[in-house]
Amino acid sequence: MDVRGDFPFLKANPRLIYFDSACTSLKPAQVIEAETSYYTQLAACAGRSSHRFGRETSEKTEEARAKVASFVGADASGLVWTRNTTEGLNTVIRGLDYSERKKVVTSVLEHHSVLLPLMRLRDKGEIRLEIVGCESDCSVNVAKWADAIDRETALVVTNSGNNTTGWKGNAREVAKIAHDNGALACIDGAQGVPHGRTDFRRDNFDFLCFSGHKMLGPTGIGALVSKKELLRKLEPLMSGGGTVKTVTTAKIEHLDNQARFEAGTQHLGGILGLAAACDYLKKIGMEKLEAHERTLGAALRKQLESAGANIYGSQDGPHSALYSFNLKGAKPHDLALMLDKHDIAVRSGFFCAQPAMDAMGAREGAVRASCYVYNTIDEVDRFGETLRKLKALY
């Protein structure tokens, strides 16, 4: 996949092997230009000012909403701009009413952005939380979900791509089990949306949250996609400018569309950048991207195995080009720093998923190598070679 020339960061750092895309991806020039164009050509508020720049900004951002919604197979009317996946997940988890059903089900493999808001509600007594454990291969099978989800369940939260193992999970099946029990399904798409085709309508999700910066887009912009009718059931996290029809000192009448959740001036440059990222990925083709990642993922696993790394998670099932691993005797941070000295950028630690890492047996954390559209087989081979060289240190 010959896209490296589109990435100014790679041009500026030609020797660098960037294997930290699960943390944040690099941005192509098209995205940077789109974001910059807001500041150089539009520069106005959306949905507020009636001058021509204001009108044009509104048009462009609504076009962007339609593009981003279309990218995940959803309606623009159900898409709420957020800062990131975390804000989307918090909006859903804290915005739902648990007065009739108090139970929420999630898995131990989830990101802190899922677990922490749920655990806080649990600790305040607002929900009853059931956390499903994982198998020895770091997956959560459907049967376990089915056992945990029942008619008392209000919400099920899981991911469509795991940030510690790269396993793409079984979100569609979990959503079906949730619906069969009258519960809602909220999907953490932070690692799923960037790495494969997502179809919100087809998969029958209720909520889907994702970030722009992990899918070639800018930081500080993401989206919460919801079934339109469910938006009305959510209580916004924040109130402020742009969220109300009318307001007097005695009464607030909120808007009933997604603007109810978009208090204050939005990250307009980021919105245009995110739409450009969706365009960019669409142009490549998500199927082609998935095939590229499968090739990279297989090569990556082979290199890790040849270096004698302890890899977390199974290769079975759909998988992105992401692996967490440890080398015997090496502390994860030390190894990541040594790789950095060899111009290889990886992440080390718990990846904001400490319970998941504990469950997988990585109690002191791990090193994570995650590839994306701009990475090559040659880079994977060089990574493996370096890892084998570093293994001699431990």
Add this chain to the structure above:
Amino acid sequence: MVLCIIAFFVFAVMSIFSAKYRPLAKESFRCVFRTLMLKPCDTGLDQRIKAEVVAAVLRFSAPLAKLINRYFTALTWLFVAITLISLAYTVLGIYNFYFYGNCDGPQAINACILNDITGDYGRFGVPVPLIPPTALDGITAGNASANVTIIEFGCFTCPYTREDESTMKTLLQMYNGTIYYVFKPFPLPQHNNSFDIARAVLCAYDQNRSWDLQDLVFSNQAQCMSGGDTELETLAQGAGLNMDEFNTCFDDNQTGAQLATYVQEGKEAQIYATPTFFINGKPLVGPQSLSVFEKAIAAAGGPAAPGGS
């Protein structure tokens, strides 16, 4: 953590000269501070330094890099110990410089710097030309009509003058009757009891026993400096002096005046350290080896060294 202690010292000093090291100094200080507060260091600076060192070594030797990687904590403790020892020696050097005029202390074999007498810092400043004295009186030995005259300004409480004494004795024996040696006492005010000791040796010289007393003084230099007149009297008795004559001489103003003359000669010669030698007028500062004296004597027109060294 251990590494942060060293890093703090190093980066703190480097920060004085370059702003780019200041964030690192702050980071290492935070690490040291947290450690003192019994909290874990959270900066990761030590890990980054370790990676830097190991990666650099790995470029040319994998086994050495492995060794460093494995024993890094032990090595950092070793460096801490070396740093602390260096620091202690630095403090000791400053102390010695303040009290003894040199960084090496009273037992060192260099020269006693006389900056507080002459106002000149000698090797630490711009050297001044030394002017050979013309008077040949002092504590003398050898042949007064010899071609070569060695004049020495020295202090009996100066460890470097002491160091030189055996060389002078050897020279006088080697060049038996062919050189003339003049010792001019130059007591240093920063050394305790130095003037009284010089007076005592002058009085011993009157009784022709100056070498006996100065041998005892040099071998008991520290006690002489701390023991005062009582110690001196004991040594004078040990040197076999007539104590009545000694005491009379010691209290005689004439002895003091004679000593003052030698000190004045030293100042006029602009010496800045003891011992300072003039070999037929050519200066040599600090204790020198026998071969240096042999060459200087030969250069001054004296006989070749007996034994051909």
